Amino acid sequence: MTAGLIVLAVLVVFLFIVAASAVRIVPQARAGIVERLGRYQRTLQPGLALIIPFVDRVKPLIDLREQVVSFPPQPVITEDNLVVGIDTVIYFQITDSKSVTYEVANSLQAIEQLTVTTLRNVIGGLTLEETLTSRDKVNSQLRIVLDDATGKWGIRVNRVELKSVEPPRTVQEAMEKQMRAERDRRATILTAEGIKQSQILTAEGEKQAAVLTAEGARTAAILRAEGESKAIETVFRAIHDGAPDQELLSYQYLQMLPELAKGEANKIFVIPSEFSQALGGLASSLGMNGAAKAPRTPAARSPERDEAVERAAADAAEAARASREASEAASAAATPGLGSAAGIGAPAETPSLNPGGLPQDA
Numbered sequence: 001m002t003a004g005l006i007v008l009a010v011l012v013v014f015l016f017i018v019a020a021s022a023v024r025i026v027p028q029a030r031a032g033i034v035e036r037l038g039r040y041q042r043t044l045q046p047g048l049a050l051i052i053p054f055v056d057r058v059k060p061l062i063d064l065r066e067q068v069v070s071f072p073p074q075p076v077i078t079e080d081n082l083v084v085g086i087d088t089v090i091y092f093q094i095t096d097s098k099s100v101t102y103e104v105a106n107s108l109q110a111i112e113q114l115t116v117t118t119l120r121n122v123i124g125g126l127t128l129e130e131t132l133t134s135r136d137k138v139n140s141q142l143r144i145v146l147d148d149a150t151g152k153w154g155i156r157v158n159r160v161e162l163k164s165v166e167p168p169r170t171v172q173e174a175m176e177k178q179m180r181a182e183r184d185r186r187a188t189i190l191t192a193e194g195i196k197q198s199q200i201l202t203a204e205g206e207k208q209a210a211v212l213t214a215e216g217a218r219t220a221a222i223l224r225a226e227g228e229s230k231a232i233e234t235v236f237r238a239i240h241d242g243a244p245d246q247e248l249l250s251y252q253y254l255q256m257l258p259e260l261a262k263g264e265a266n267k268i269f270v271i272p273s274e275f276s277q278a279l280g281g282l283a284s285s286l287g288m289n290g291a292a293k294a295p296r297t298p299a300a301r302s303p304e305r306d307e308a309v310e311r312a313a314a315d316a317a318e319a320a321r322a323s324r325e326a327s328e329a330a331s332a333a334a335t336p337g338l339g340s341a342a343g344i345g346a347p348a349e350t351p352s353l354n355p356g357g358l359p360q361d362a
Helices: 002-021 097-102 107-123 128-133 135-153 169-242 246-261 274-286 303-333 336-342
Strands: 023-026 030-036 039-044 047-050 056-058 067-077 083-094 155-166
Touching: 002 023, 023 030, 030 097, 039 097, 067 107, 067 155, 083 107, 083 135, 097 135, 107 135, 107 155, 128 135, 135 155
Parallel strands: none
Antiparallel strands: 023 047, 030 039, 030 056, 067 083, 083 155
C-alpha cells in the first residue's frame, strides 16, 4: 500500500512536469523558434503556445523591438590621406526570426564588420572637409548599403548616424587656427564696414548741415537786403516828399562831423574838403554872406524858423570847434615824416567864426 502511493505520487509529479514543459508563454514583441528533433518546425507568436515535450525544443526568445548599437571608434582614411576616428550608431530591427537565427551566426558582429567596411568605402571617397560637412550624405549611403546587405538576414537597418569624427591632433590645431583667423578677418571687415558707414553718415550730416546753413545765410542776406532796400526806399521817399533845401542838407552834414571825431583810438582826424563848402552853403542860406551875393528878399519870419536857425548856428559852431581841436591834435601827434609821406599831415583851413558862431567870409 505504501509503495503504491509512492509510485502514484511520482507519476503525478512526472505528469505535472511534462504538462508544464508542454506549455510556453511568449511575451509581446518577442518570438520563439521551435525545433522538432533538430529541425525548424515553427515560430511561436506572442501568447500561449503548446509544444510536445521531449520532442520540441524552443530556442531563446528573439527581441523584435528596434535596437540601438554603438560601435567603438574605427580608423578611416579620407581621400586627402588623413586618418580619422569615426564612431557609428546603428538603429536596426529584426523582421524575420527564422532568418536571423539560421542565416547568420552572430548578427551584431556581422553588422559591425559590415558597417566598418562600408564606412571606409564611403569616407575614402570624401575629403576631411566633406566628411565633416556631409554627415547626412554619409548616413544615407551607409543606411542604403547596410539595409541591402542585412535584408537576407531578417534585419532592417532604420538609421545610421556618425556619432563623432575625430581628426588628428595636428589637423585639429590647424583647423582651430584657420577658424580663429577667419573670425578675426570677419571681425576686421565688420569693423571697417562700420567705420565706413559711420564716416559716410557723418559726411552726409555735415553736408546737409552746410547746405542748410548756406540756405539760411542766403535767406537771411536776401531778407536783410530787402529790408535795407525798403528802408532806403522809405527814406528816399520821405526826403523827396519833404523837399529838403541846401540849408537842411548842410545842417545834417555838419551835425555828423562831431560823431566822426569821437573814439579813443582816433589820433588823426582829417578835415574833409567839403567842410568849408558846407559851412559856406549854410552861411549863405542863412543870409550871413551878403557881401558875396546880392541880398534876397527876406522870408516871413516865424518862431519855428528862428529856432531852427539858432539850432543850426549852434551845431555849426560845435562842428567847427570839434574840427579845430581834431586838427590841433593831429598836428601834435603826427611827425613831419608821416605828414609828408602820407599827405594828410596838413589839415584843411577852418573858416573863422564870428561871435554868433557863424562862419565869416574870407
